[in-house]
Amino acid sequence: MLAVQELILAQARDMMIWVYVFLAVAGIVGLIFLLLFFRFFNLWIQSWLTGAGVGIIDMISMMLRKVNYQMIVQQKIALVQAGVRVETRDLEAHYLARGNVPKTAAAVIAAYKAGIDLPWNRAAAIDLAGRDVLDAVRTSVNPKVIDCPDPSKGTRTLDAVAKDGIQLRVKARVTVRTKLERLVGGATEETIIARVGQGIVSAIGQADDYKQVLANPSIISKEVLAMGLDAQTAFDIVSVDIADVEVGENVGAKLRADQAAADLRVAQAQAEQRRAAAVALEQEMRAKVEENRAKLVEAEAQIPLAIAEALRAGRLGVMDYYALRNLQADTEMRSAVAGLGQRREPGGPQPPQ
Template identity: 55%
Template sequence: MIGIIISLAAIITVLALFFSFVPLGLWISALAAGVKLSIGNLVGMRLRRVVPKRIVHPLIKATKAGLGVKVNQLEAHYLAGGNVDRVVDALIAAHRADFKLPFERAAAIDLAGRDVLDAVKMSVNPKVIETPSISAVAKDGIELLTKARVTVRANLDRLIGGSGEATVLARVGEGVVTTVGSAVSHKEVLENPDKISQTVLSKGLDAGTAFEILSIDIADIDIGRNIGAQLQSLQAEADKNIAQAKAEERRGMAVATEQEMRAALVEAQAQIPKAIAEALKEGNLGVMDYYDMENVISDTKMRQSISKSGNSSKKISENNKQKNK
């Protein structure tokens, strides 16, 4: 009795290990879906550390959609770190849209980090990208704030290695700035906004990008600041500051020259007593001549003092007269 129980337990254990290692349910699902897949393939997936359901379910979808995808291709993509389910969905979407997309191309796009399903959808249904407000200044100095809508379609041939939306927006912004900047007047741009679209679109801005630009439409144009007037005002202010600095420099030089002249005068006056003493010593100037000169100087100072006092009296009398009036 005990031997029978042990045998049954052993059989149950072996069966449990067998069914846990061999995904029999997936094999039955694949067989029911018409997918030719042997149990040996499923066991081989286990040995290669591949999750069988990550391969079988996408393979069933691909077979039902009529795609000629092989098990080895799916396994290789899974082992490379790709998303097998997303690649198969992208292939189905491309097949339904009658768009040719080889498995190798879809797998390469997925491994490059791009969303291959989103790329296929964008190839079938173009996407509209709206630019932020682009500031550009016409030749008359008026700023224009422009918004554009760029309709793009994914280019699967350039999706690997091609730049993204940021590059497209930057190039469109550069084209808008160039076009508005070459306009003589801002009124010319407001009258013909389609000129911006035509000029920018003709520059081939989608070169090297993962997109194909279908159209560029101007959504809105607003008038901004008068940049020309502001620049002129700033230039005038700068010129005024320069002129003031130069005038201050000239005034400082004049003050310095005046101080130098006064110092020279004081120095010359200090030499007068010495010169008089030398003249008296050598006999070139007599004592009486010296006294006469002193009298003349004293008389001159007295006359200057009287003249100043007289002017002061006149001013006082005039002020009194004005007060009496």
Template identity: 60%
Template sequence: LEAHYLAGGNVNTVVDALIAAQRANIELGFERATAIDLAGRNVLEAVQVSVNPKVIETPNVAAVAKDGIEVMAKARVTVRANIERLVGGAGEETIIARVGEGIVTTVGSAETHKAVLENPDGISENVLNKGLDSGTAFEILSIDIADVDVGRNIGATLQTDQAEADKRIAQAKAEERRAMAVAKEQEMKAEVQFQRAKVVEAEAQVPLALADALKSGNMGAMDYYNMKNIMSDTNMRESISNINKENDNNNNSNKRD
């Protein structure tokens, strides 16, 4: 006791734990009790939990069945302290995490959420058979499902989000095609305007070419007047042809009336 006190241990707790273990017929030696105390565990509480198991309540665990429906489950885990594994064994947080993982796995393997609601004890059996107390300072006596509720329709939500994403992608592609079509149209209009400008530029060169031909003697004055007469005659014939076409159209229209 003196050595344990000098090592920083709690003598009163160790003595009380040894007395309680003896009265409860639990095998607990002095060396093990002091080792548990120096490890930071409450050895008296461990003895009391061995005699009177405690209940650990998990928070709401959300899991999704294969039909996409979310199930919210809460479990109560009855544990008893394992004196042999108090030193180096995991605590309550590990038990809660492992039970939550077991609930998620069991619900996730169910075909529908209705199967989980109809047989909640199936979750307890599957989780209990996994040996979740391995490596912990506790021995799991039972796992009871305290509450099961139906949550959101995760499958429908995911499908809706996917459909919305596909819609946005399709709209973006359509907008890209529209922009390319507009750009192509603008490019064609620019090309047409460019060609028209070249024609106008070429037509502007005709008088200069005629003047240069007259000046250099490659073309005489009579040739120029003959060309003008031919152009005038051509314009007159085109005008007469257009008038005849209009008269024919009017006559045909009158005949139909």
């Protein structure tokens, strides 16, 4: 009997030990629960009072996934208070995708208040594409003014030339409104500036006289707006305003002067070429003259031999020889007298040396 009692007491002691262990574990779990409850209590109260619908379990789940639950709850409360219905998991997904949840939420709220259709998914896509979605919404509500050309690029004016050759320097201001549906994949401000600049240059180039542009700069604006330069861009061009027009250089006269100088250089080169050809021809003729003189001297050297041969052969008599000599002497005398007369005439040609 005593042994049975001792066995029952031992079992009771073991039972009490397990009870104590259970109570300790339950106490620890309860303490952890209380700590978590008090940690999330304020946010849960705010969520419950505003109707955001984010429970403590949801917050613990976000904490375990390393999500900034405080920011998510605050943005969900802001969206609900603004009347925008967005699921909590959509906010978490955007946060985990490295998106800017506060700015995206602010953009959605601003678009909703302005009557612009901007669902959360589209706003999140714009934000993840690297665009400033909040600035895009503001620009859609309040159009933005862009300077053309962009002063930050180092260019102060757009230079164009009218048909009369006068250069005009223009500054323009382009008012644009963001197209949210084209913000992802649409061309940016740089494209708008480039296209408007091209349109202004084209419009000035079509003007017959620079005075027409000075008297009525709106012809540039009308021409540019009619081109539809905002196609495939993230903006609608509201207006193009010409801020300043200055008269530059007379490009046409400068080009004509440059062309005349080029023509002069070509003519001088051609004249020099002809002069060089004439000098070469003169030298060639002189060489031929000297060659013919050498032949003449060679031929004259054969005359005495021919006369001697004729005398020996009896084909030429002595009297004939003296008559030939007299004829030669008369010819030389006439040549000498003619040369002396030419030297005495003022301005007359000089005899050959």
